[in-house]
Amino acid sequence: MRYKVFIDGQEGTTGLKLQDALAQRSDIELLPIDSSKRKDKEARKKPLNEADIVFLCLPDEAARESALLVTNPNTRIIDTSTAFRSDENWVYGLPEIDLQRERIHSATRVSVPGCHATGLILSLRPLIDAGIVPRDYPVTCTSITGYSGAGRNGIEEYENPALAVAKQLNVPRHYSLQRNHKHIPEMQLLTGLEYEPSFTPVKASFKQGIATSIPLFSRLLPRDSSAQEIHEVLSVYYESEPFVRVMPYDSQPYLDDGHFLLTACNNTNRLDLFVFGHDDKINIMARYDNLGKGASGAAIQNLNLMLGCDERYSLQV
Ligand SMILES: NC(=O)C1=CN([C@@H]2O[C@H](COP(=O)(O)OP(=O)(O)OC[C@H]3O[C@@H](n4cnc5c(N)ncnc54)[C@H](OP(=O)(O)O)[C@@H]3O)[C@@H](O)[C@H]2O)C=CC1
Ligand SMILES: CC(=O)N[C@@H](CCC(=O)OP(=O)(O)O)C(=O)O
Numbered sequence: 001m002r003y004k005v006f007i008d009g010q011e012g013t014t015g016l017k018l019q020d021a022l023a024q025r026s027d028i029e030l031l032p033i034d035s036s037k038r039k040d041k042e043a044r045k046k047p048l049n050e051a052d053i054v055f056l057c058l059p060d061e062a063a064r065e066s067a068l069l070v071t072n073p074n075t076r077i078i079d080t081s082t083a084f085r086s087d088e089n090w091v092y093g094l095p096e097i098d099l100q101r102e103r104i105h106s107a108t109r110v111s112v113p114g115c116h117a118t119g120l121i122l123s124l125r126p127l128i129d130a131g132i133v134p135r136d137y138p139v140t141c142t143s144i145t146g147y148s149g150a151g152r153n154g155i156e157e158y159e160n161p162a163l164a165v166a167k168q169l170n171v172p173r174h175y176s177l178q179r180n181h182k183h184i185p186e187m188q189l190l191t192g193l194e195y196e197p198s199f200t201p202v203k204a205s206f207k208q209g210i211a212t213s214i215p216l217f218s219r220l221l222p223r224d225s226s227a228q229e230i231h232e233v234l235s236v237y238y239e240s241e242p243f244v245r246v247m248p249y250d251s252q253p254y255l256d257d258g259h260f261l262l263t264a265c266n267n268t269n270r271l272d273l274f275v276f277g278h279d280d281k282i283n284i285m286a287r288y289d290n291l292g293k294g295a296s297g298a299a300i301q302n303l304n305l306m307l308g309c310d311e312r313y314s315l316q317v
Helices: 013-022 041-050 060-069 100-106 115-129 147-158 161-166 184-191 227-237 292-307
Strands: 003-008 028-030 053-056 076-079 109-111 140-146 198-204 210-217 244-246 271-278 281-288
Touching: 003 013, 003 041, 013 028, 013 147, 013 292, 041 060, 053 060, 053 292, 060 076, 076 292, 100 292, 115 140, 115 184, 115 198, 115 210, 115 227, 115 271, 115 281, 115 292, 140 147, 147 161, 147 198, 227 244, 227 271, 227 281, 281 292
Parallel strands: 003 028, 003 053, 053 076, 076 109, 140 198, 244 271
Antiparallel strands: 140 210, 210 281, 271 281
């Protein structure tokens, strides 16, 4: 069986990566669209409704518009934008938690998690489910990401030497300083936290790779859980996951002279989870490719689950 797939937004960062990966697959026929018509509503309607699976790789507003253009009940949609992640009619595409894998398999509408949200949710959800981190814990998280997360315009800005000098883009930049980043609603919804996490993203002058870091204090946890206990819970939770690797406890040997290498999962769909800590202080870190498990890789993982084929098909571990 060959599935018809249409990528709406196929000339953008996420769309291009998806296209490259799917063009190699014998089980998929990519439906074309004339480049000059790619923003034309009428021209998009045809492939949107001929496809078995549609990927939306568009800004939020355009994704909402395209989803409404799909009237064929047999067309299933995978959306990479923020538009539907908190929508109860859509399945959140993070198979590693709870019953999401089964839900994704039978879903007609799947939203791909936000890049920053992926690290926070995978770090905390098992601990909240186990009662180690209480739902009212005051969670804070810092995430450092490569500039490709900002899409085509962001990439052009960083890769334009004159602009990069004028705007001092060689220096890491904090943003969403009002603690209002667009991933906060999905972070709260999918962890079940009572309060919004205090989330600080930082964009830096490297293209690809992301790392989230979440500090916890044993004395604020109901069972005074230690870093080692937290490591054990995460290891068991993700034991059989193909893409989540819980690294050995307090992995000093994996560090470069005490420094964390956040690009180590680039060009894979893998996410590495680390637990560091001593005495009262615990630090949970996740590293992955913002364009892999943070975007296109996660989109392909969801596609594989929806089609019932090997979850790892065309993905690097
Ligand atoms: N980059 C990343 O790491 C991640 C991105 N995402 C999300 O995925 C989506 C795509 O992001 P990304 O690929 O980075 O963004 P890009 O800006 O690189 O690409 C978006 C594409 O959509 C096209 N487009 C814009 N408006 C319309 C429209 N009305 N109709 C049809 N096409 C349109 C753009 O064309 P043109 O350039 O000509 O305007 C561009 O080709 C976004 O919602 C983003 O938030 C999700 C996870 C990670
Ligand atoms: C570097 C950078 O600006 N990153 C973007 C997120 C990229 C992303 O993947 O977010 P969505 O999937 O929700 O669009 C940001 O933090 O807003």
